[in-house]
Each structure stands twice: as structure tokens, then as C-alpha cells.
Amino acid sequence: xxxxxxxxxxxxxxxxxxxxxxxxxxxxxxxxxxxxxxxxxxxxxxxxxxxxxxxxxxxxxxxxxxxxxxxxxxxxxxxxxxxxxxxxxxxxxxxxxxxxxxxxxxxxxxxxxxxxxxxxxxxxxxxxxxxxxxxxxxxxxxxxxxxxxxxxxxxxxxxxxxxxxxxxxxxxxxxxxxxxxxxxxxxxxxxxxxxxxxxxxxxxxxxxxxxxxxxxxxxxxxxxxxxxxxxxxxxxxxxxxxxxxxxxxxxxxxxxxxxxxxxxxxxxxxxxxxxxxxxxxxxxxxxxxxxx
Amino acid sequence: xxxxxxxxxxxxxxxxxxxxxxxxxxxxxxxxxxxxxxxxxxxxxxxxxxxxxxxxxxxxxxxxxxxxxxxxxxxxxxxxxxxxxxxxxxxxxxxxxxxxxxxxxxxxxxxxxxxxxxxxxxxxxxxxxxxxxxxxxxxxxxxxxxxxxxxxxxxxxxxxxxxxxxxxxxxxxxxxxxxxxxxxxxxxxxxxxxxxxxxxxxxxxxxxxxxxxxxxxxxxxxxxxxxxxxxxxxxxxxxxxxxxxxxxxxxxxxxxxxxxxxxxxxxxxxxxxxxxxxxxxxxxxxxxxxxx
Numbered sequence: 001x002x003x004x005x006x007x008x009x010x011x012x013x014x015x016x017x018x019x020x021x022x023x024x025x026x027x028x029x030x031x032x033x034x035x036x037x038x039x040x041x042x043x044x045x046x047x048x049x050x051x052x053x054x055x056x057x058x059x060x061x062x063x064x065x066x067x068x069x070x071x072x073x074x075x076x077x078x079x080x081x082x083x084x085x086x087x088x089x090x091x092x093x094x095x096x097x098x099x100x101x102x103x104x105x106x107x108x109x110x111x112x113x114x115x116x117x118x119x120x121x122x123x124x125x126x127x128x129x130x131x132x133x134x135x136x137x138x139x140x141x142x143x144x145x146x147x148x149x150x151x152x153x154x155x156x157x158x159x160x161x162x163x164x165x166x167x168x169x170x171x172x173x174x175x176x177x178x179x180x181x182x183x184x185x186x187x188x189x190x191x192x193x194x195x196x197x198x199x200x201x202x203x204x205x206x207x208x209x210x211x212x213x214x215x216x217x218x219x220x221x222x223x224x225x226x227x228x229x230x231x232x233x234x235x236x237x238x239x240x241x242x243x244x245x246x247x248x249x250x251x252x253x254x255x256x257x258x259x260x261x262x263x264x265x266x267x268x269x270x271x272x273x274x275x276x277x278x279x280x281x282x283x284x285x286x287x288x289x290x291x292x
Numbered sequence: 293x294x295x296x297x298x299x300x301x302x303x304x305x306x307x308x309x310x311x312x313x314x315x316x317x318x319x320x321x322x323x324x325x326x327x328x329x330x331x332x333x334x335x336x337x338x339x340x341x342x343x344x345x346x347x348x349x350x351x352x353x354x355x356x357x358x359x360x361x362x363x364x365x366x367x368x369x370x371x372x373x374x375x376x377x378x379x380x381x382x383x384x385x386x387x388x389x390x391x392x393x394x395x396x397x398x399x400x401x402x403x404x405x406x407x408x409x410x411x412x413x414x415x416x417x418x419x420x421x422x423x424x425x426x427x428x429x430x431x432x433x434x435x436x437x438x439x440x441x442x443x444x445x446x447x448x449x450x451x452x453x454x455x456x457x458x459x460x461x462x463x464x465x466x467x468x469x470x471x472x473x474x475x476x477x478x479x480x481x482x483x484x485x486x487x488x489x490x491x492x493x494x495x496x497x498x499x500x501x502x503x504x505x506x507x508x509x510x511x512x513x514x515x516x517x518x519x520x521x522x523x524x525x526x527x528x529x530x531x532x533x534x535x536x537x538x539x540x541x542x543x544x545x546x547x548x549x550x551x552x553x554x555x556x557x558x559x560x561x562x563x564x565x566x567x568x569x570x571x572x573x574x575x576x577x578x579x580x581x582x583x584x
Contacts (some may be wrong), residue, residue, distance in 0.1 A: 153537025190482060245445025
């Protein structure tokens with residue numbers, strides 16, 4: 001990442017995060033770790049940048065991208081850990097989805113990141129695309145929280161997990177900054193099918209990691225716990241098989257419906273996130289054992 | 293079914309079936325029972341026919357539809373029970389998918405039903421649509437047979453089960469005879485999503501029935517056995533939950549993407565097939581206990 005200075009990005013994201021209630025340093029740390037991984041997908045075979053940001057410097061784009069990823073972690077915790085009062089959360093979501101434009105001082109960072117991304121967006125359609133995926137992400141997180149006490153089937157859990165994993169936002173933000181044309185891609189049935197499969201794979205990878213770490217006490221929203229509730233077992237093996245199976249289904253889909261050279265590397269990175277990201281995550285996904 | 297005489301249809305289907313090796317009377321019996329159920333979807337609120345066949349009499353259309361359904365049962369048994377030698381099966385599939393046009397004497401019925409449906413088809417596109425779904429059905433049955441010894445994940449099993457349940461053929465044949473426009477409908481993403489969900493629901497209903505009857509010895513291709521292999525349990529409860537969950541997902545989908553008045557009754561019938569069909573099935577799905 002020759003053109004991105006990690007320390008500078010981390011400092012900017014941390015300063016920005018101080019204007020958001022409940023924002024933690026670990027959100028920024030995890031975001032820069034995950035963000036750098038994804039940004040590799042924008043580099044060509046020689047390792048140089050195959051794309052450049054549409055409307056800002058690479059440094060500014062990297063800041064905005066990492067800040068948005070940190071925001072996704074923070075929003076997830078807002079639902080899981082109740083960092084905000086309900087009306088504060090509703091307002092934050094309204095700002096992040098473009099329904100409100102002004103935020104109070106303790107949520108000012110939400111307003112700032114949306115203004116920044118609107119300014120940096122390659123097109124109005126790219127910005128609209130990000131807002132829509134943010135709405136779907138927040139809705140899925142809310143559904144997960146509501147459901148935790150209820151019954152829900154494995155397939156309903158997975159359907160919701162496609163949005164709650166946040167990959168649409170990650171790719172949407174990249175697309176907005178580097179002008180990758182996600183709004184046009186989303187009109188293709190084949191592309192949506194690919195993304196759907198990649199998100200399921202991401203969801204299962206995340207859940208297997210969380211189940212293995214046993215880091216959040218009772219696993220309220222986890223594929224393994226959803227299945228366990230019905231089979232009186234702890235079927236990590238089932239979820240492992242599911243993950244392998246979705247991988248094969250994705251391979252088969254891509255064999256006949258290949259992605260273009262912009263999107264293929266991004267999908268490859270997202271698929272390998274278990275090995276390249278979760279294995280290295282020492283902050284977010286091992287929190288409770290450290291906190292305990 | 294005032295305009296359809298069951299006895300006459302059964303006689304015609306049985307006579308036709310005598311020209312197909314391995315065809316059993318139960319294939320015709322099950323087909324007329326299931327077929328009459330589906331045909332209710334073509335009747336309006338007053339119970340009268342809301343649609344009429346495009347190119348033949350109602351009696352002829354009913355014969356062709358029931359024969360095609362019997363053919364689906366027979367083809368399923370060809371793969372499950374090895375009624376034909378491999379080269380015979382390959383030839384039958386080639387005729388049924390339009391790749392070959394002539395069949396030998398012991399498979400003549402395959403040729404006849406395709407000629408009949410080509411003649412009765414509301415349009416060339418409707419006939420082509422049926423051939424394509426037949427190819428997908430045969431491919432899914434072959435995949436199920438090949439996999440039975442192997443490992444496959446629940447999601448891969450379900451993905452294949454969408455085609456192996458045969459609902460695309462059932463609806464495709466109805467559409468061909470009564471001119472319901474399935475080829476146009478299939479161009480709609482929303483319609484395909486609905487059909488996909490309906491097929492999953494059908495697959496799970498079928499598998500739960502088969503699991504409950506324990507009628508085919510070891511359950512080689514069954515959602516419950518696929519899950520059981522991984523969790524060392526017999527998780528009918530899991531599959532029951534999955535069925536309920538897919539039903540809720542379908543409801544949610546239809547709430548925003550309703551079907552038109554032609555397709556809604558057909559989907560309603562397919563969804564209720566567990567209560568209205570399997571519960572009454574005394575032939576096909578209780579075979580082994582009778583044969584034993």
C-alpha cells in the first residue's frame with residue numbers, strides 16, 4: 001500500500017470517530033485491517049493500482065473507505081451491544097441512509113461521512129446505491145436483534161445474513177470512490193446471484209469464526225446456534241459443509257457467468273476472508289475474552 | 293371436474309404407458325390424482341374453467357397433462373430404481389428433451405407424448421420451455437443418483453432439489469396446453485424467485501413425507517438424510533422449520549411482488565400439496581410397505 005500511510009489513516013479515522021457516540025478504537029483498527037485487504041482487489045497483477053479514485057486523492061479515498069468500514073462495525077455494535085438509545089439509533093440510521101441530513105454533535109461523524117462520500121462519489125447513482133445498501137444493512141441488523149429471542153429457520157437466518165454481513169456496503173463504498181460501476185452491475189441477474197452467494201459465504205465464515213471463538217457469550221445470531229436450536233446439537237460440521245457447498249455452487253455459477261476483471265479480484269478476496277482476515281483478527285472477534 | 297372423465301383419462305394414459313418400458317399402473321394413478329389437483333388452479337372462483345386449452349379439447353389436454361405427469365414419476369423411478377439400461381435411459385431423455393425425435397418400440401410413448409404436446413402447444417416458445425425444463429429435471433435426477441454415495445451440503449442438495457421436484461415441468465405442461473405464457477413469465481426476476489421458493493417448499497414437503505413414511509429403505513436423496521449425515525441425528529425438526537421458514541419468505545416476497553390471477557391459484561395449490569396430495573397418496577409413497 002505504497003500510497004496509503006496506515007498511521008495517517010488510522011489517526012484520521014480515530015479523530016472522526018470521536019464525534020460518534022460509542023465509537024471505539026477497535027472499530028478503526030479492525031476497519032484498517034479489513035480495509036487494506038479489500039483494497040488489494042483494486043491492484044493489478046503487477047501490484048500497482050489498476051484503478052484510481054474518481055473524485056479525490058487515493059489518501060482521501062482510503063480514509064473515507066476505512067471510515068465507512070469502521071462505521072459498519074460500529075453500527076453492528078449499536079444493535080448488538082445497545083451503544084445508543086433507540087431514538088438515537090433511529091436518527092443515526094436516518095442520516096446514514098439519506099433520510100435526514102443533519103446529526104446532533106454526538107453523532108456528527110455520521111453526517112460528516114455521508115457528506116464526504118456524497119462529494120467523493122463517482123456519480124449520483126453510486127451514492128444512491130450506497131444509501132440503499134446501508135438501509136438494507138441496518139434493517140438486517142434490526143431483524144437479527146428482534147429475532148434473537150424468537151424462532152427463525154436456518155434459511156430465514158441466512159436470507160437476513162446476506163444483508164447483515166455488510167459486503168454490499170463494502171463493495172458499494174469501493175465502487176463509489178473508485179468508480180467501479182456497481183449500480184450498473186446490480187442490474188445483471190448473474191451479478192446479483194454471484195454477490196448473493198459471496199455474501200452467504202461471508203456470513204458462514206463469520207459465524208464459524210464466532211462459534212469457534214465463543215467470544216460473545218450465548219450465540220444469539222449465528223448459523224450454528226440457529227441449527228443447534230432445532231437439532232439439539234452444536235452443528236459446526238453442518239455449517240462447515242454448508243460453507244464448502246456454497247463455495248462449490250459459486251464456482252459452478254462463475255464457470256458459466258464469469259465476472260469482469262474489476263470484480264473478480266474483489267470476489268476472490270471476499271471468499272478468502274476466513275484465512276486472511278478472521279485468523280488475524282485479535283481485536284473485535286476476541287473481545288469478550290480480553291474484556292473478561 | 294365436470295368436463296373430465298377420470299376413467300377415460302386413466303384408460304388412455306394406461307394404454308399409452310404400455311408402450312413405455314418400466315411404466316407402472318401406479319404412475320398413471322398418482323398422475324391423475326395429482327393432475328386433478330393442479331387443474332383446479334385453472335378454475336375461477338365459481339368453479340368453472342377460467343381458461344380453455346389453446347389447441348385441443350379439454351379432454352385431450354387433460355390426457356396429455358396427466359400423461360406428462362405420469363412420465364415425470366416414471367422418469368424419477370428410472371433413476372431411482374434403474375428401470376432401464378443406461379443407454380436406454382439416455383435415449384429416452386434425448387427424445388423427451390427434443391434432441392432425438394424417434395424412439396424404439398419399447399420407448400414409443402416418449403416419442404408420442406412429445407409429438408402430442410408439440411401439436412397441442414399454444415406456441416413454439418411454450419414447447420421449447422417444456423423441453424428445457426425436462427432437460428433440467430433429468431439432469432437433477434441424474435445428479436441426485438450420482439451424489440447419493442457422496443457428500444453434498446444441504447444447500448447443494450436443495451439447489452438440485454429445485455429442479456428434481458419437477459414443478460417447472462408440471463407448470464410448463466399446463467402453460468403449454470392452456471396458453472398461460474410461462475415463457476414470458478420466466479423472463480421476470482420476481483416470477484423466477486417465486487417459482488424457486490415454491491419448488492424448495494415442494495422439495496421439503498416431499499422429503500418430509502418420504503422421511504415419515506420411511507418407504508424407500510435408506511433415504512439416499514432426502515433433505516433430512518443430508519442433514520443427518522452431518523449432525524449424527526435425524527433432524528426432521530430442522531426440515532420442518534426450514535419448510536415453515538421458506539413459506540414465510542415466500543409470503544414476504546409475494547407481498548411486494550404479487551402474482552397475477554392466472555399464476556396465484558397454481559402457486560397456492562402447489563404450496564398446499566402436502567395436505568392435499570401426500571396425505572392422500574396411498575400408492576407411490578407407500579410402495580415399499582405394500583411390496584414388502
